[in-house]
Amino acid sequence: xxxxxxxxxxxxxxxxxxxxxQDSSNVRTVGLWPYGPCNTVAYANIGGTNYAVIGSGGGVxxxxxxxxxxxxxxxxxxxxxxxxxxxxxxxxxxxxDQLCGLRIINISDPAHPTEAGYYxxxxxxxxxxxxxxxxxxxDWGSGLRIINISDPxxxxxxxxxxxxxxxxxxTxxxxxxxxxDAGSGLWIINISDPAHPTEAGYCYTPGSAHGVAVTxSxxxxxDWTSGLRIINISDPAHPTEAGYYxxxxxxxxxxxxxxxxxxxDYYAGLRIINISVPASPTEVGYYxxxxxxxxxxxxxSxxxxxDEGSGLRIINISDPANPTEVGYYxxxxxxxxxxxxxSxxxxxxELFGLSIINISNPAYPTEAGYYxxxxxxxxxxxxxxxxxxxDWGSGLRIINISDPTHPTEVGYYxxxxxxxxLTxxxxxSYVADGGSGLRIINISDPAHPTEAGYYxxxxxxxxxxxxxSxxxxxDGSSGLRIINISDPAHPTEAGYYxxxxxxxxxxxxxxxxxxxDYDAGLRIINISDPANPTEVGYYxxxxxxxxxxxxxxxxxxxDYYAGLKIINISDPANPTEVGYYxxxxGAYGVAITGGxxxxxDxDAGLRIxxxxxxxxxxSDPTTSLGDLSLKLEVRxxxxxxxxxxxxxxxxxxxxxxxxxxxxxxxxxxxxxSYAARWDGKDRxxxxxxxxxxxxxxxxxxxxxxxxxxxxx
Numbered sequence: 001x002x003x004x005x006x007x008x009x010x011x012x013x014x015x016x017x018x019x020x021x022q023d024s025s026n027v028r029t030v031g032l033w034p035y036g037p038c039n040t041v042a043y044a045n046i047g048g049t050n051y052a053v054i055g056s057g058g059g060v061x062x063x064x065x066x067x068x069x070x071x072x073x074x075x076x077x078x079x080x081x082x083x084x085x086x087x088x089x090x091x092x093x094x095x096x097d098q099l100c101g102l103r104i105i106n107i108s109d110p111a112h113p114t115e116a117g118y119y120x121x122x123x124x125x126x127x128x129x130x131x132x133x134x135x136x137x138x139d140w141g142s143g144l145r146i147i148n149i150s151d152p153x154x155x156x157x158x159x160x161x162x163x164x165x166x167x168x169x170x171t172x173x174x175x176x177x178x179x180x181d182a183g184s185g186l187w188i189i190n191i192s193d194p195a196h197p198t199e200a201g202y203c204y205t206p207g208s209a210h211g212v213a214v215t216x217s218x219x220x221x222x223d224w225t226s227g228l229r230i231i232n233i234s235d236p237a238h239p240t241e242a243g244y245y246x247x248x249x250x251x252x253x254x255x256x257x258x259x260x261x262x263x264x265d266y267y268a269g270l271r272i273i274n275i276s277v278p279a280s281p282t283e284v285g286y287y288x289x290x291x292x293x294x295x296x297x298x299x300x301s302x303x304x305x306x307d308e309g310s311g312l313r314i315i316n317i318s319d320p321a322n323p324t325e326v327g328y329y330x331x332x333x334x335x336x337x338x339x340x341x342x343s344x345x346x347x348x349x350e351l352f353g354l355s356i357i358n359i360s361n362p363a364y365p366t367e368a369g370y371y372x373x374x375x376x377x378x379x380x381x382x383x384x385x386x387x388x389x390x391d392w393g394s395g396l397r398i399i400n401i402s403d404p405t406h407p408t409e410v411g412y413y414x415x416x417x418x419x420x421x422l423t424x425x426x427x428x429s430y431v432a433d434g435g436s437g438l439r440i441i442n443i444s445d446p447a448h449p450t451e452a453g454y455y456x457x458x459x460x461x462x463x464x465x466x467x468x469s470x471x472x473x474x475d476g477s478s479g480l481r482i483i484n485i486s487d488p489a490h491p492t493e494a495g496y497y498x499x500x501x502x503x504x505x506x507x508x509x510x511x512x513x514x515x516x517d518y519d520a521g522l523r524i525i526n527i528s529d530p531a532n533p534t535e536v537g538y539y540x541x542x543x544x545x546x547x548x549x550x551x552x553x554x555x556x557x558x559d560y561y562a563g564l565k566i567i568n569i570s571d572p573a574n575p576t577e578v579g580y581y582x583x584x585x586g587a588y589g590v591a592i593t594g595g596x597x598x599x600x601d602x603d604a605g606l607r608i609x610x611x612x613x614x615x616x617x618x619s620d621p622t623t624s625l626g627d628l629s630l631k632l633e634v635r636x637x638x639x640x641x642x643x644x645x646x647x648x649x650x651x652x653x654x655x656x657x658x659x660x661x662x663x664x665x666x667x668x669x670x671x672x673s674y675a676a677r678w679d680g681k682d683r684x685x686x687x688x689x690x691x692x693x694x695x696x697x698x699x700x701x702x703x704x705x706x707x708x709x710x711x712x
Contacts (some may be wrong), residue, residue, distance in 0.1 A: 023704070026579030027566065027609050030596060033357050033365040034058030034078045034605040036349075036585070037291075038331045040096075041306040043299045044088040044107070051110055052297075052304050053093050054312050055083025056331040058584055058604035060095060062110045068302050068314045069327040077113040079103050081584045082603055085127035085138070085169075085295075092116065092152055094135050096125035099584055102137050102145075104152045119155040121145045122698050127180075127211075131172040134158060134194055138167035141654065144179050146194045161197040163187045164659065169211040169222070169253075176200060176236055178219050180209035186221050186229075188236045203239040205229045211253040211295070213261070218242065218278055220261050222251035228263050228271075230278045245281040247271045253295035255303070260284070260320055262303050264293035270305050270313075272320045287323040289313045291351065302326070309333040309351035330372070335600035337390070337421070337547075337589040341382040344368065344404055345598050347606050348377040348589075354389055355606075356404045362596055362608050371407040373397045379421040379463075379589075381429070386410070386446055388429050390419035396431055396439075398446045413449040415439045421463035421474070421505070428452065428488055430471050432461035438473050438481075440488045455491040457481045459503075463516075463547075467508040470494060470530055474503035480515050480523075482530045497533040499523045505547040505589075507555070512536070512572055514555050516545035522557050522565075524572045539575040541565050543587075547600075551592040554578070554611070558587035564599050566611050579611050632697045634706040639676045641697050641704075643669055649699040651676055653708070661688060669699070678708070 036057020044051045052063045052071065060083055062075040081100030086093055091108035101121035107113050123142035128135055133150040143163040147155050165184030170177055175192040185204035189197045207226025212219055217234040227247035233239045249268025254261055259276040269288040273281045291310025296303055301318040311331035315323045332355055337348035343360040353373035357365045375394030380387055385402040395415040399407045417436025422429055427444040437457035443449050459478025464471055469486040479499035485491050501520025506513055511528040521541040525533045543562025548555055553570040563583035567575045585604025590597055599607045631642040643649060651665035662683050664676045678695070681687050696705040 024579075024581040027564065027581040027597075027611050029581070030608040030610050031359075031361075031363040031365050032058070032078055032605065032607045033367065034584075034601075034607070035061070035076070035332045036335065036603040036605050037308040037333060038294070038306045038311045039082070039084055039308065039603075040086045040295045041297050041304045041312060042086045042088045042093065043297050043304060044093070046091070046107065046110055049110075050299070051107075052312060052329075053086055053088055053107065054306060054329075054331070055086050055095065058082055058601075060086065060093060060105060060113065061329075061331065062107060062113060063312065063329050064110075065304070065314065065327075067327075068316075071312065071314065071327050071329045073329065075107075075109075075111045075113050077105060077115065079115075081125075084125065087128045087130045087135070089130040092149075094128045094130055094149070096128040096137055098124050098126065101125050101139075102128060102135055102147055102155065104149065104155060106152070117151075117153040117155050119147050119157065121147075122696075126167070127169045129170050129172045129177070134191075136170050136172055136177050136191070138170040138179060140166050140168070143167050144170065144177055144189055144197065146191065146197060148194070158194040159197050161189050161199070162660070163189075165209075168209065171212050171214050173214040176233075178212050178214055178233075180212040180221060182208045182210070185209050186212060186219055186231055186239065188233065188239060190236075200236040201239050203231050203241060205241075207251075210251070211264070213254045213256045215256045218275075220254050220256055220275070222254040222263060224250050224252070227251050227265075228254065228261055228273055228281065230275065230281060232278070243277075243279040243281050245273050245283060247273075247283075249293075252293070253306070255296045255298045257298040260317075262296050262298055262317070264296040264305060266292045266294070269293050270296060270303060270315055270323065272317065272323060274320075285319075285321040285323050287315050287325065289325075332370075332605060333377075334602045335585075335588065335605050336377070336602065337379040338591045338598050338600040338606065339380045339382045339387070340591045340593045340598055344401075345591075345606060346380045346382055346387050346401070347600060348380040348389060350376045350378065353377050353391075354380060354387060354399055354407065356387075356401065356407060357606055358404070359598075359608070365606065365608065368404040369407050371399050371409065373399075373409075375419075378419070379432075381422050381424045383424040386443075388422055388424055388443070390422040390431060392418050392420065395419050396422065396429055396441055396449065398443065398449060400446075411445075411447040411449050413441050413451065415441075415451075417461075420461070423464055423466055425466040430464050430466060430485070432464040432473060434460050434462075437461050437475075438464060438471055438483055438491065440485065440491060442488075453487075453489040453491050455483050455493065457483075457493075462503065463505040465506050465508050470527075472506050472508055472513050472527070474506040474515060476502050476504070479503050479517075480506060480513055480525055480533065482527065482533060484530075494530040495533050497525050497535060499525075499535075501545075504545065505558070507548045507550045509550040512569075514548050514550055514569070516548040516557060518544050518546070521545050521559075522548065522555055522567055522575065524569065524575060526572075537571075537573040537575050539567050539577065546587070547589040549590045549592045549597075556590050556592055556597050558590040558599060560586045560588065563587050564590065564597060564609060581609050583607055632695075632704045632706055634695065634708060639664070639678065639695055639706070640673070641675075642673045643671050643699050649697070651695065651697050653678055654694045654696065655688075661693060664695075
């Protein structure tokens with residue numbers, strides 16, 4: 001008989017409390033400018049004024065839309081997670097904040113929104129609906145969570161129902177909650193007793209149910225690759241499909257008004273479907289938004305579309321056959337790169353271009369200005385009065401930033417490839433140009449940059465740094481390439497080291513190059529002899545290493561879903577992790593200056609952190625640094641965990657479909673440290689198949705999770 005054993009793959013932790021709290025070790029949040037793509041929108045009338053309340057990355061913006069052609073921002077507030085869903089009732093906005101549960105925002109004064117209270121749901125909050133004294137949260141792998149909001153300052157969980165799939169969307173009608181449950185279709189939950197919700201019925205859809213709207217006897221499901229599905233719910237115990245329309249894109253959201261369903265169809269924009277005959281829906285019109293339509297809400301003659309990287313789009317639908325855009329509000333995009341100079345951080349915000357953030361007070365960063373480049377801004381470097389932007393298909397853009405509030409483009413050079421990363425040294429900008437390798441651009445006259453030379457690397461050039469007479473290129477699957485640039489017109493390869501992963505980012509300090517090597521973590525390469533570089537050490541980070549910066553004895557790695565990792569490199573042969581911060585977005589780029597780490601965190605904007613461990617900034621002895629955190633560590637088949645306080649506790653194992661495999665612990669536990677083992681069997685005593693499994697610990701509204709690999 002073959003023996004079964006368990007191996008730790010990675011550890012994912014999620015602890016959210018007040019805004020700004022997140023799982024970390026030896027790292028604290030200093031400040032944040034969290035705004036990003038528009039993923040959700042709700043409509044509100046407050047004091048006779050019409051507002052659109054939008055989720056913008058890691059925050060909420062409130063827009064005055066009294067004049068739909070000229071929406072204006074009147075207020076904003078940061079949330080600790082990613083604002084995926086929003087509903088408005090009375091003076092409150094209820095935000096499904098992904099990793100950080102339900103946030104309740106007082107918007108009675110739209111110019112000065114404040115957080116009233118929160119409830120940290122056990123999983124990822126993606127959508128929320130409000131009815132009466134309850135908020136209904138679609139909480140991904142934890143199904144439907146019902147939160148009592150009669151006291152917005154102290155919301156409490158009233159009840160819950162574990163759906164079999166992944167709860168992405170929810171709406172409420174009468175005594176029923178309708179849950180868009182991804183691959184499990186539409187689930188109808190009887191909520192007449194919120195403390196004890198029960199399943200009324202379900203209807204499997206062929207795609208992946210992401211959004212749902214209900215009117216009359218029908219539920220309208222945005223079913224991702226399978227378009228719009230129309231479900232007859234006149235008998236909730238036996239819902240049946242009445243008809244469907246297969247939209248051309250990916251149906252993420254849906255709203256219904258009158259005889260029409262309005263579908264947010266991702267890259268295919270807004271689709272307008274005539275549903276007067278549910279058995280035979282037909283498309284009557286569409287509007288192809290410039291971004292990716294993720295959500296939609298209808299008010300009067302207007303559709304308000306959450307268009308991800310292209311912000312909020314306002315579409316006149318008075319003639320459904322000919323919808324037209326009347327206005328828009330351009331939210332920031334995905335923060336992919338960052339550079340710091342003086343009192344400003346310069347953020348490459350993909351589709352949104354360049355954002356300039358005033359960091360003179362790092363605790364309260366504010367936007368000073370922005371420039372919307374024509375392409376997708378992925379990388380940025382600053383020298384003197386100019387910011388140099390790697391703008392993907394639009395090459396190198398040169399922006400005059402002498403007045404940060406009014407940046408202007410002074411010149412550009414359209415590189416032949418896909419400009420992703422860049423650096424500046426002297427009169428030259430060195431551009432990592434994707435499949436076109438390293439391009440060397442003479443910028444002595446910023447208004448008229450010209451190509452001085454190039455070297456076509458064998459892989460895909462993602463990042464570049466200059467040290468002495470050499471350019472060090474992170475060249476994707478071809479690892480680290482070392483290019484002699486002593487003669488910029490005729491660069492030549494001096495040497496290379498083929499890293500085991502895919503080289504995305506690189507930093508150089510002294511005799512070593514530090515490579516962010518995607519799934520192979522941080523690689524440390526001795527470059528004292530550029531012709532013969534050798535690897536001396538590595539640290540396999542748990543996420544995907546996209547960016548790296550070095551300061552003193554530490555390498556700061558932007559490790560995507562694993563956040564910011566801080567690696568002690570004082571002994572390059574034996575690097576060790578000394579701190580981390582699990583950022584809410586996806587850590588993509590990092591810059592270090594003045595004792596702070598500036599992280600480009602994809603859809604969570606710019607985050608500013610401070611490391612306070614050995615060799616870092618001394619900590620405030622009166623501040624709790626996480627001793628009371630919920631902790632979990634997976635050691636083979638042994639699961640070690642710490643509870644900060646007493647409370648109802650559960651420790652469960654799930655498969656990757658979100659289905660519960662085994663309950664290891666369930667009951668009230670006292671504070672302290674514990675250990676449990678899983679023998680690789682399900683609740684029926686059957687040995688599970690090989691693969692990755694999730695172990696999740698819940699206690700007192702907090703949760704933390706780790707991954708296990710079962711090998712037979």
